[in-house]
Amino acid sequence: MKFELQSTTPLSKARAGKILTDHGEIQTPIFMPVGTIGSVKGVQFKDLKDDIKAQIILGNTYHLYLRPGTGIIEQAGGLHKFIGWDKPILTDSGGFQVFSLGDIRKITEEGAKFQSHIDGSRHMFTPENVIDIQRSIGADIMMAFDECTPGDADYSYALKSYELTQRWLERCFARYRETESKYGYHQSLFPIVQGCVYKDLRIKAAEKISELDCEGIAIGGLSVGEEEQVMYEMIEVVNNVIPENKPRYLMGVGTPVNLLEAIDRGVDMFDCVLPTRNGRNGMIYTRNGIINIKNNKWSTDFSPLEEEGTSQVDTHYSRAYLRHLFQSGEMLGPQLASIHNLAFFLWLVGEARKQILEGNFRKWKEKMVAQIGKRL
RNA sequence: GGGGAGAUACCAAAGUGGCCAACUGGGGCAGACUGUAAAUCUGCUGGCGUACGCCUUCGUAGGUUCGAAUCCUGCUCUCCCCA
Numbered sequence: 001m002k003f004e005l006q007s008t009t010p011l012s013k014a015r016a017g018k019i020l021t022d023h024g025e026i027q028t029p030i031f032m033p034v035g036t037i038g039s040v041k042g043v044q045f046k047d048l049k050d051d052i053k054a055q056i057i058l059g060n061t062y063h064l065y066l067r068p069g070t071g072i073i074e075q076a077g078g079l080h081k082f083i084g085w086d087k088p089i090l091t092d093s094g095g096f097q098v099f100s101l102g103d104i105r106k107i108t109e110e111g112a113k114f115q116s117h118i119d120g121s122r123h124m125f126t127p128e129n130v131i132d133i134q135r136s137i138g139a140d141i142m143m144a145f146d147e148c149t150p151g152d153a154d155y156s157y158a159l160k161s162y163e164l165t166q167r168w169l170e171r172c173f174a175r176y177r178e179t180e181s182k183y184g185y186h187q188s189l190f191p192i193v194q195g196c197v198y199k200d201l202r203i204k205a206a207e208k209i210s211e212l213d214c215e216g217i218a219i220g221g222l223s224v225g226e227e228e229q230v231m232y233e234m235i236e237v238v239n240n241v242i243p244e245n246k247p248r249y250l251m252g253v254g255t256p257v258n259l260l261e262a263i264d265r266g267v268d269m270f271d272c273v274l275p276t277r278n279g280r281n282g283m284i285y286t287r288n289g290i291i292n293i294k295n296n297k298w299s300t301d302f303s304p305l306e307e308e309g310t311s312q313v314d315t316h317y318s319r320a321y322l323r324h325l326f327q328s329g330e331m332l333g334p335q336l337a338s339i340h341n342l343a344f345f346l347w348l349v350g351e352a353r354k355q356i357l358e359g360n361f362r363k364w365k366e367k368m369v370a371q372i373g374k375r376l
Numbered sequence: 377g378g379g380g381a382g383a384u385a386c387c388a389a390a391g392u393g394g395c396c397a398a399c400u401g402g403g404g405c406a407g408a409c410u411g412u413a414a415a416u417c418u419g420c421u422g423g424c425g426u427a428c429g430c431c432u433u434c435g436u437a438g439g440u441u442c443g444a445a446u447c448c449u450g451c452u453c454u455c456c457c458c459a
Contacts (some may be wrong), residue, residue: 034411034412036411036412037412041412041414041415042415050426058411060411060412061415063412090411092411093411095411096412097409097411097412097413099411100411100412100413101413106411114377116413117413118413143411146411148411168423192411218411219412221411222410222411223410223411224410224411249411250411251411252410252411253410253411254410255410258410270411271410271411272410272411273409273410273411273412273414274409274410276412277410277412277414277415277416278408278409278410280414280415280416280417281408281409281414281415281416281417283409292406292407294405294406295405295406296404296405296406327404329415331415332416334415335415338415369438
């Protein structure tokens with residue numbers, strides 16, 4: 001994998017760049033649709049590619065390990081072949097699931113014991129087997145196994161958690177170095193900076209990780225309950241430490257406004273379930289603000305979903321019709337909303353990139369933030 | 377014409393003297409959702425008020441009672457069976 005920093009922009013730390021993988025190029029800043037179980041929920045790959053213009057998608061180690069299992073994925077020749085997606089894939093390590101599974105898991109030095117949310121069966125993730133599983137999946141970018149510290153953790157817990165993540169990180173990289181890709185193309189491994197909402201921990205983690213011979217760096221454990229301003233502050237703190245010549249990935253973030261604020265602070269990569277999950281639940285993000293398409297006020301609005309939208313659904317379907325689909329429980333509603341939202345997120349980062357390259361990012365961002373955060 | 381059953385909020389449907397402004401479901405109206413245990417979850421749904429509360433409701437008109445959606449009487453309407 002190669003990363004080329006193409007441009008920065010005045011008054012801002014925003015960057016435009018290119019990541020070159022064996023499955024093609026990724027232009028940053030980029031938003032990566034989440035396809036946890038090998039599917040971006042409700043969206044066909046054809047639409048993901050042609051309409052949404054996704055350049056890379058996510059998969060999830062935890063979910064794919066439970067179903068269909070690494071055996072089937074290996075037989076298929078890796079996840080790309082299994083799902084029919086020939087562009088880059090990034091897999092999350094399962095650290096977040098260990099966090100969100102709550103009381104059906106237990107964390108020890110060795111790793112995380114957990115019960116399947118599907119059938120209750122008992123399993124264990126270790127830094128080593130999480131790398132092995134991601135080798136079987138064949139992700140272009142693999143993530144280190146971390147503990148995603150809750151946003152409200154106290155200092156002593158956050159410290160212990162960060163130290164554990166750090167020890168796990170060394171084990172991840174050790175395993176990474178002693179294994180190789182199963183499918184003939186390169187796989188990268190990104191470490192994850194933890195440290196909760198404590199600046200000194202974030203700085204320490206960032207410093208340690210900066211010494212690593214890695215191809216990109218992720219910031220994790222944010223947007224998990226802390227205030228948005230705190231999240232922005234943590235991004236700044238970390239990005240001040242980590243090297244400029246590697247892509248920076250802010251995990252699990254966020255709203256359109258979050259994306260612009262984070263890009264402004266030097267983040268290159270994002271993933272989030274919001275465009276699909278909230279889309280399925282009737283929330284439509286647009287250039288002019290946020291629409292709850294289920295609201296009565298759209299029932300006779302026969303104008304296009306979004307006049308200036310980039311996806312085909314935007315100009316082809318009216319708001320009134322989309323509301324009708326949601327009211328009626330038709331699956332087409334959530335599908336169209338997901339396509340629209342993803343296309344909007346991809347447009348947003350693409351436009352940000354353009355503005356960075358032209359040197360106008362800051363001004364454009366200020367204008368957009370005021371617009372896209374509004375409730376319509 | 378004779379016999380029987382019933383009328384409860386937007387719809388369906390409980391409730392058969394006080395704990396009833398009225399169970400529950402649907403529908404409707406809002407809200408939540410950030411490395412997806414989520415096409416999920418939550419709240420509201422007679423009026424006014426943030427709230428203690430006040431006012432108007434259980435076909436309709438009266439009555440009994442300290443108190444009625446619930447008991448009694450008249451009326452109106454609906455459904456079923458027999459002719």
